[in-house]
Amino acid sequence: MADFDVFNGDADGICALLQLRNADPRESKLITGVKRDISLLKQVSAGQGDRVTVLDISMEKNQAALAATLEQGAEVFYVDHHMPGDIPVHANLQAIIDESPQTCTSLLVNKHLDNAFGLWAVTGAFGDNLRQSALDLATELEVAEDLLVKLENLGIYINYNGYGSELQDLHFHPQELFTLLRPYANPLDFMKDGKETFERLETGYHEDMGKAAAMRPETATAKTAVFMLPNEPWCRRVSGVFGNALTNDFPERAHAIITENKDGTFVVSVRAALSNRTGAGELCKQFPSGGGRAAAAGINQLPGDQISAFVDAFTSYYK
Numbered sequence: 295m296a297d298f299d300v301f302n303g304d305a306d307g308i309c310a311l312l313q314l315r316n317a318d319p320r321e322s323k324l325i326t327g328v329k330r331d332i333s334l335l336k337q338v339s340a341g342q343g344d345r346v347t348v349l350d351i352s353m354e355k356n357q358a359a360l361a362a363t364l365e366q367g368a369e370v371f372y373v374d375h376h377m378p379g380d381i382p383v384h385a386n387l388q389a390i391i392d393e394s395p396q397t398c399t400s401l402l403v404n405k406h407l408d409n410a411f412g413l414w415a416v417t418g419a420f421g422d423n424l425r426q427s428a429l430d431l432a433t434e435l436e437v438a439e440d441l442l443v444k445l446e447n448l449g450i451y452i453n454y455n456g457y458g459s460e461l462q463d464l465h466f467h468p469q470e471l472f473t474l475l476r477p478y479a480n481p482l483d484f485m486k487d488g489k490e491t492f493e494r495l496e497t498g499y500h501e502d503m504g505k506a507a508a509m510r511p512e513t514a515t516a517k518t519a520v521f522m523l524p525n526e527p528w529c530r531r532v533s534g535v536f537g538n539a540l541t542n543d544f545p546e547r548a549h550a551i552i553t554e555n556k557d558g559t560f561v562v563s564v565r566a567a568l569s570n571r572t573g574a575g576e577l578c579k580q581f582p583s584g585g586g587r588a589a590a591a592g593i594n595q596l597p598g599d600q601i602s603a604f605v606d607a608f609t610s611y612y613k
């Protein structure tokens with residue numbers, strides 16, 4: 295009998311799994327990747343009696359692999375907040391799927407575990423830029439103000455680590471980062487013990503964000519701003535968290551961050567305005583390799599000759 299943990303390499307995926315493995319320790323095979331790499335379930339070859347946990351990756355994008363895994367007799371526990379497509383009805387599938395924009399996988403796992411490792415859920419929610427939901431749970435858990443800031447920073451740094459178009463762009467392979475965090479039931483204990491890891495993330499984050507802060511928008515209206523970033527590792531790492539930071543700083547404005555990939559295509563991060571968390575996924579879906587949720591979405595490989603079409607679509611969508 296084998297166990298597989300398949301999880302998104304961002305803060306939400308990592309913090310969801312940290313809660314589950316604190317509650318139910320397993321020596322599992324870990325399958326993860328950069329945040330954008332969500333076709334993960336196909337890497338699993340599981341059979342009768344095997345247990346597969348899948349976290350924070352769209353069921354729709356893993357449909358064929360899920361069907362095959364169930365077909366082979368494995369038990370699947372699936373928790374996610376992205377669009378699922380058709381959820382299969384199968385005795386071996388337990389699925390907790392909730393697409394509402396105020397929740398994320400870490401929060402869904404927290405509910406499932408009755409707040410057992412709630413501080414990891416707060417961290418994951420901050421990482422997914424669900425600030426209000428993170429604050430609400432923190433209030434319920436009576437987290438002190440000074441500790442809250444620490445959890446917010448940790449969530450942002452773990453999330454930041456997941457971006458990048460390939461693993462070499464990252465400071466830590468998400469699997470390594472999970473393993474470093476794994477011993478801790480409480481993120482505050484990790485921050486005391488794991489100073490070196492924490493500081494590496496913190497320093498990287500501030501260096502990259504410092505460079506991003508110097509960028510000026512390519513186009514900006516009262517309701518939208520588009521930033522173009524060059525083909526450099528720091529840009530690939532920072533694109534998502536930069537979008538989140540802009541969203542928090544300019545809550546009335548929708549943002550698009552366009553970063554050049556190594557192959558000459560472009561990766562696009564779209565963040566709807568905080569005051570109007572709609573449409574980002576729908577907009578991105580109009581372009582090849584695009585998808586995501588209402589508040590946050592993206593396009594993985596936008597051909598260069600479609601940039602102006604994208605900018606027009608974005609600007610008119612949120613006018």
Ligand SMILES: [Mn+2]
Pocket residue numbers: 306307350375398399422
């Ligand atoms: Mn998530």
